[in-house]
Amino acid sequence: MAERSFKKEVQLLRKGAGEELHVEGILGVTKALLQSGVAYVGGYQGSPISHLMDVLGDARDILGELDVHFESNASEATAAAMLAASVNYPLRGAVAWKSTVGTNVASDALANLASGGVKGGALIVVGEDYGEGSSIMQERSHAFAMKSQMWLLDPRPNLPSITDAVEWGFQLSEASNTPVMLELRIRACHVHGSFTAKDNQRPPLTVKQAMENPERDSSRIVLPPSVFLHEKEKIEDRLPAAVAFIKQHGLNELFAPRQGGNHKLGIVLQGGLYNTLIRAMQSLGLADVFGNTDIPLYCMNVTYPYVDDEIIDFCRDKDAVLVVEEGQPDYIEQAINKILRNAGIDTALYGKGMLPVYGEYQGKPLKDGVQKFIEAVAPAMLGIAPVVQSYEPDANLIPLQDLDALVPPRPAGFCVGCPERPIFSAIKQLQFEKGEFHISADIGCHLFSILPPFNLGNTTMGYGLGGAAGSAFNVDGVRRTINVMGDGGFWHNGLTSSIGSAVFNENDNVFLIVDNNYSAATGGQDILSSKGSIDHRSTQNPIKKAVQGVGVKWVRVVDTYDVDTVKATFKEAMETPLKGPKVIIAQNECMLNKQRRLKPATKAAVKAGKRVVRERFFVDSETCSGDHACVRLSGCPSLTVKENPNPLKSDPVAYVDNDCLGCGLCGANAHSAVLCPSFARVDIISNPSGWDKFRAKIGGGLIQYLQSKMAAKSAQHKF
């Protein structure tokens, strides 16, 4: 069960021709897939395309009505491999993943797919996780397109352009027998806008029909001598076919300047940057809000392959052209330089240098870059330069630099009550005892362990590779290493690459598998070991059985919130003489998902008059001494601080706010690290039973009597 439900939104997918849809980019892409007669879809979740997978998951009925097969692929590699269905059959297939990480994982299958080519349209939707909000290394998907000869679409980030790109992406793929990648930047995936729908199309050929009528063509298989044929085809047939299709259908857009504009200049840009560029030009007075500019634009909605003729035609007779290409290396700029040189055109070409060499092109860098370009080649266009007035800085103004000290970083972190936090509390406590561990971390929410207050984790090398990344340390040492993996990474590939490999190599270290029932970091999608039962997927396959199946002898399953046991289990794993990997499976459900499941039920029960006990924590601010040792073992957003009520003390005291879910970590830490007596769990009983009330009356009465005696005594010295 994913974190966000799209059950309501997916009904929009039924809309027919002419109806207006107000949706997020991702939902628009899904609708466009159905309008294109797609026969099968799949992919692997990950921001920014997680919602695409969630939408497809929630749209099962609609997909079923159209005979579209949806596969929850185990990884990007399996998703890419699934596109093999389009090799022999005219089936349109689409998969989606987070890029570049997903494309890295998928590249083996992609290279094979691109080598033999496709008969049916094969579309790969890549969520380009680059710039603000990204959680991965900063690279470009562009390189993959070039190296395997696949085509890369980068449409303008408005819903009509994005949804159109899906449709002609399939056509381009079929016209050139080549897989096509559709790149969507983070905010384009989540841009909310509108477009006009078309009718959904049933696939002309369904996967069932294809399966029942097998066809084969051995020349499509990647094996010599066909591989040499494939390379020849790529260059001699597919590339020209693609270029011809792009030209014929005008996929790249040429925007002529408005009246009075300057034809001697030009800007070449990636389609995805169009809106930001227009806004930047508008603020320089070079464009209006409708995109009418003073400089002609060549907007590359297809950023690979390059259409040499179009580029030459655009640049010819121009004095200077600016290439607006995000990220590095500057593949497009390099290519255009080569194209112009070969064509003998000496138009001055600018790009990186005017614009930052690396980093996301948000409004400011584009504005500054365009301004620099115009200042260099046609300064008159910017009008009269503003007179720089010499002015005395107002002595009373607070310098903005002061903000550096006032605005502490706020990186993403574990949520309130996260079941993963206690594991790292335990490891941190064990470190106090045993010294620092080398910890090989992995992709997933558990990677937040690298941040304060835990500061645990040395490297992360890729999803499911936590174990593999620690494999060099398979030697005897004073302390064993800890190799972390989540259940998501485990099923993605960790079972073989980390655990299987560790068994085979008799790795003597400790392997932690964080099992929170979902692929939680990507939005709570279900996986093989999810505890819930889902009618169309096989879940409840325990990780323990899997690791034992590949030969692990030492496995422990622990409840994450039981800090004492987790700590003792790690200690045992560190000390046991038994050879081979020591696997600790730390289990508890992702709190976000659990709350989503439980909250409505609890509310309903209270409303129905049933006895319900809610737990949360509380700190005695008189008892708390303000040393914050508890925070350094938790970092829970709900365990915060407040001003000290005692006028004699200046340090803030710990304080639990009402978001507390009563997960129990505060108490477990107070016990296991022998912290302090300030913590109390508070049990709040709604709709108490008769017995509850009776006990409260008897016990409470006596307690009140004793309390009043105490109060009377202290009243003797009342001020």
Place this chain on the structure above:
Amino acid sequence: MSAAINTNSTRPITLAISAMGGQGGGVLANWVRDLAESNGYLAQSTSVPGVAQRTGATIYYLELFPHSEVAEQPPVLGMNPVPGEVDIVIAAELVEAGRAIQRGFVTPANTVLISTTHRSYTVDERQQKGNGLVDGDKIIALAEQEAKQLVAFDMQEVARQAGSVISSALFGALAGAEVLPFAREQFEQAIAAGGVGVEASLAAFAKAYELAKGEPQAEPQPQTEAEPPQLPETAASPSAQKLLARIKAEVPEPCQWLAFNGVKQLVDYQDPDYAHQYLDRLAPYFEKDSAENHYRLATALIKQLALWMAFQDTIRVAEQKIQAPRMATIRREVKASDDQLVYPVEYLHPRPEEVCDSLPKAIGEWALNNRFARRFIDGLFGHGRKLQTGRLSGFIPLYTLAKLKPWRRKTLRYAKEDTEIQSWLKRTEQALAKDYDSACEIIECQALIKGYSDTHANGYKNYQAIMAVVDIWLEETDANPIAERLRSLQRAALSGEDDSALQAALIQF
């Protein structure tokens, strides 16, 4: 419309929401979008979901453009805020307002800043061993300076009182600021159309609307450096009256209120005699301090001596856990309604050290050093206990422990603390003969001793290490003042997880 922003066709209305993941910024963005779309505007919103949503800082961005101005082609709407081009910034937390200013989204020429003033402290601030909180008032002052118009008040509190979440209060403040070309009813319709928790949302919206409208230039809370509260004329009991009279007679006036608090704390902690002892100990220092020095030494000593003399032993903790007012505090904090029962479950884990500390000095010392006795105690208390102080089973043991208060002066812990207090006072006195500032810093070092068990032991260790430096200094004739060095040692002791920073600083000497 008072401060209506530019709504002509040359550019869209731009609005950024600076929030933390999970705060409901998405809900707010949806409301604004629905509001605009239902009232003749084209609207585009963007966000950055994904891992950034897990409590991290994030920006939602919207652009609105009137349908009436759309010519042949639709407008090109931006994907992210451009510094200098943002009309409205809504901050769902005070530091996030600071972050928006830092990123250049708030400019004096263009931007109406609508910010809550409440804080949600970052891990960075919370995890410090001392006070790591940033100065929120200064952020408000900067916001006032940098925004064209600032609407600032505690919108979290407004939402809480209405039983809603902050997004509704922010939306109300946006409406009340009258910067968007929409009427109040149109805002309310957007909330109603959302369909979730409508009633509470509308209540929070209304309150925030009123506050924003009535107070377009909300003042930051003026620094109340003003008069300290006054001492009562007379006390309610003879024993207290005696102490009050002593404070008025002996303590310099600017320090009286603090000393009064110290005295009250110690009477509550032990008895009036103990408070007299406190005043006896303070007395010699008042004449050695002066108004020119702003009574820095006296102030520090009044605080730190009271805190030290009221050290948190098991008796004190037991007493704090069973007092009647505490129950009321808990009920209020967990927002329990009258028909709910509330039971605290105390997490207690005394170590053998704490148990022995609570015994009479001789027995305690013996037990602490006797292997068998220690093991016996460890067996009894060696694991964490959970006591329900709302039930007799948990109340009675703590009540019994608290009843040992009259014997506190006989305990091992008291003996240890009292000895340390005396040496500390002696050091202060000697230091005062050499250098006033250095003496003040010696007093401040007491603040290093806090927490319980290991945290407390480590604090003590750090304190002792610094006192060793002080002792050497005290013996040197014509040594330079040591105040600055003591300050840096204290900072070192409070930084990092262990004492490595302090050790490094000690070696530097």
